[in-house]
Amino acid sequence: MLHTLKVYKVHQPVELVYDEAGLRITGDLHAHKKPKAGRTCGCIPLPPPKVSDPTLLPIDNTNLLQVLYNDQTHMIQIHAIIPQQPDKVDSPVDLYKFIYSVEKGQEQDCIDFCTTVMTGAYKGLLTKKRLKVLINPFGGQGKAKQIFESQVRPVFDAARCSVDVQYTEYQGHAIKIAQDLDIQSYDAIVTVSGDGVIHEVVNGFLQRPDARQAIRKVPLGVIPGGTGNALSICMLGEKQGFDPVMAAVQIIKGRSLALDLCSVTYDDHRYFSFLSQNYGITSYADLGTESMRWMGDARTVLGLLKEIMSGNSYGMEAAVHIVEDNKETIQSQYESAHTSATWIELAESGDGEDHRVVDTIPALTESVPEDWTKIDGKISFFLASKTPLLARGMLSHPYALPNDGLLDLLLVRGNYGVMKQLGVFDKVEKGDHLDSKIVRQLYKDNFFFKKKKIHSLSLFLFG
């Protein structure tokens, strides 16, 4: 059903048309111009859109943040996200604000129009979310605060979210904040940081007596403010995963996605991981470039090259429970899971249940079950991951699924020499390394790894 409203930009008539797909603004010749710094009001800017009518600006429901009538100014205000290149799926986006005057006598029509648009734009979603925002002022290249204030806060304000900002003050602070968070007061917890602070939030939640309830009640929203931002690129892709505006829109318009967590026990310490567990070249590459965070995510590539060139080999002992080790089968399972993807909504736990997270995997002191496979000797890569991308340009686990209850393990046994290892590295950008003969197995499994044990739990994320 079509809903229309006639409004004015100064004296020029403009028509607003809303249907199920979204809103169209017709007749505003300057609507596509890009917003100026400061993004005040006015009618806004961008390169001309690839639509047949240059006076027409279509805005999808997903990109509509707020449409409201201001009875002080007798104006309608539209806050929306507009892609810089409308024909590209991963185009950068900008925040726009359109303001048009409403004719005398049309006020009630305008209010009704706004209600219709907002109902369609937020179908099944909460409006005016209450957000707890954690900013690591030292994360990545130290730009998290600036990213938040200049690119993210305006989006949250436009969507009329209430924002409670807290800066992390020391290592481990986010664990404490998540542990003490009043879960009834917030609709999401948002990190403006790298993966380190996300790790702390997840672990803080899971140390709570009401861990399961807390993690269901308060989803995690991720704004890229670190160096690698691995979780962000796994959710939004390699380009948009580094776009704070797009990430902010996900927090407002995204739906929750369950992501398995891995329980890791190290000596008598237990924690939960949502990315990868690894040994061999990738782990030493990471450790060897800790002091190079200033160079952003380029340090991942540099570290890997350095470690491969060193010619080191790595001994390990591990036991793995293999669920599937045929690459073709894993690929086809991934493809069918991907095409039939459904959002996993976890049921709320009932009152009186124990909400603590309990360990269900056998203790390390117990003997390895008979149907598990042992790995004992030299390896180059032992990389188990819940997520597909290790970093930008490194699609290490192309068939990883967020909530299949399994880990994907990439294993290269032995040391095949620098040239062959460089060959694997060279193909990892698009995931083609799996065709390499030396990448012997890609398992879906649970496993014991040295002194670590891993299984999966769930966390809500926006996707």
Ligand SMILES: Nc1ncnc2c1ncn2[C@@H]1O[C@H](COP(=O)(O)OP(=O)(O)OP(=O)(O)O)[C@@H](O)[C@H]1O
């Ligand atoms: N105020 C602070 N002072 C010192 N360390 C902090 C502070 N706030 C957070 N931290 C620590 O900084 C570490 C790294 O933070 P973060 O994940 O944000 O950035 P990053 O490691 O550069 O990003 P990425 O994980 O994407 O590479 C975290 O483990 C966190 O404990």
